[in-house]
Amino acid sequence: MRFLFKTHYNQDIDHFKHGGDRFWYGLLLVLAAAAPAALGTFYLGELNLVMIYAIAGVGLMLLVGYTGQVSLGHAAFLAIGAYTHSLLLGAGLPFLLSIVAAVLVSALVGAGVGWIALRMTGIYLAIATLAFAMLTEQTISRAEWLTGGFRGLAVPQPSLFGMPLTQGWQRYYLTLALLVVTLFAALNILRSSTGRAMVAIRDSEISAESVGINLAVYKTFAFALSAGITGLAGALFAHRLGYLSPDAFTFLISLQLLLMVVVGGVGSMRGVIYGALFIGFLPQLLAIARDTLPPQIAQAPGLEPGIFGLILVLVILFEPQGIFGRWLKIKSYFQLFPLYRGATHRRQKTYLRTERLR
């Protein structure tokens, strides 16, 4: 076991708690930076997609995992980011400005949705966000003059400071850089009073109010932040697609994003990365599974959402802390070996509201 001697409160504030952390994350970054040299175009492209998912996942995790507000409509913010970016790029705006605009527009719409949905929680919020996503999808397909509807919208080639980003590795680095920036921004929020207010709302609204947290402001802010980050992922996703049409942003994508957050581990930023890897490579697994399944099942419509939904339910039932939680358990198994006991991670008695005195 590792004992950490703390000599300054800064150690609790810092992102990296000790030298080991710094080393492992540094190594990870070096590996990520070296990936283009080692991987072929296909896998580099897939990894790029995984990181785009991860950015969207950070956005959704802030909302679902840290503020406790469920969204089944985040594909809409992905779409808004993608379309805003493509349209502005097409109108001649420089790449970086266009990305910033995509983030701001998504955040603004997110704030609107959050504000309207203020009084809703749980399943009602999920349904409301789902309805919003369907509305967005409809709007995009109807507004042909702007978006091209189902005919689609060609995404202009990205270029940075006059240098066209046509190569896979260039886009890979762009995504990697933006993922790192996003992660740091999210972790910064979480270690300050804004992030703590979000956590407070997740765990007890009545207490949050009583310590002075304005629920309306922070819920709206969480929605805006989440939507803005997802919009950033959308802008990058647009380049990945090359051609936008409303059916690239269906309910299936929203479900996939939620799956990523839940499977990775609710309430953990590392979980986002695990979750992104999982859903990034899930289609490949499904494709392999398709080949082995009898055609009646393999070709059945709705197979993918069905499987996504099933995984979602199984994870919630059997490993609510997701891959991240499982990892922690495996880690402590080895740290405590041979003393690990099955009950180590069982939650102790919890006090249900009904069994407390009234």
Add this chain to the structure above:
Amino acid sequence: MSYLAVEDLSISFGGIRAVDHVSFDVEEGEVFAIIGPNGAGKTTLFNLVSGIYFPDGGSVRFAGRDITSLPAHRIAPLGLARTFQNIELFEHATVLQNLLIGRHVHRRSSALSHLLFLPAVRREELEHRRRVEDVIDLLELAHYREQRIANLPYGVRKVVEVGRALCLEPKLLLLDEPTAGLNPEESEDMGFWIEDINRDLGVTVVMVAHDMGLVSRVAGRVLALNEGRVIAEGSPADVQKNPAVVDAYLGAD
């Protein structure tokens, strides 16, 4: 003008008058207790004062200001903190995080500066942490600092909730049954802490309690409620002897 002045406060739920024309005054610096059988309306009264519910009639003034129609998040920054009878902690956060959340009203930096975690934000965080550590020392919570609430025993949660309220650096503290469910030693400790909070930190305390031993020890004055109405007010000894109070308690059981 009293420090906390509750006047003619009423609220009904459906047909039940949970709080029925209740008036009382609390002076700065005192420990004021509210007693009464279950369902008397004590918790509801706290919810009205702290801005969780809004009354059908009457008014609440705190430190010379009318707070009757202010929501809870606007009342807390004025220096009013509370605990809950049913413990409302942030279950999936650690004790330290819970206490830091209690510092919310003292934040100075904006969300934008949090995104970048500017040096001023770090300085502010260190300041919050120092204040939180003072509370941890006072309530002897050091052992539990890094533990999640979900893993803590009931008695410790009760203390953490008081700690979180203290992190607001309140002028007035509302404690809803601070010793309910505690064993005798824990109750005794809680009694000492309430005295310390009142004397050393200069916080005015209003507490709901059933334990008359605790009330007689720490409270200067007592208000007795039954079925939403005030039935007695005065020193602990007098109120305890009051026939209406005796009746209310006997009738309830």
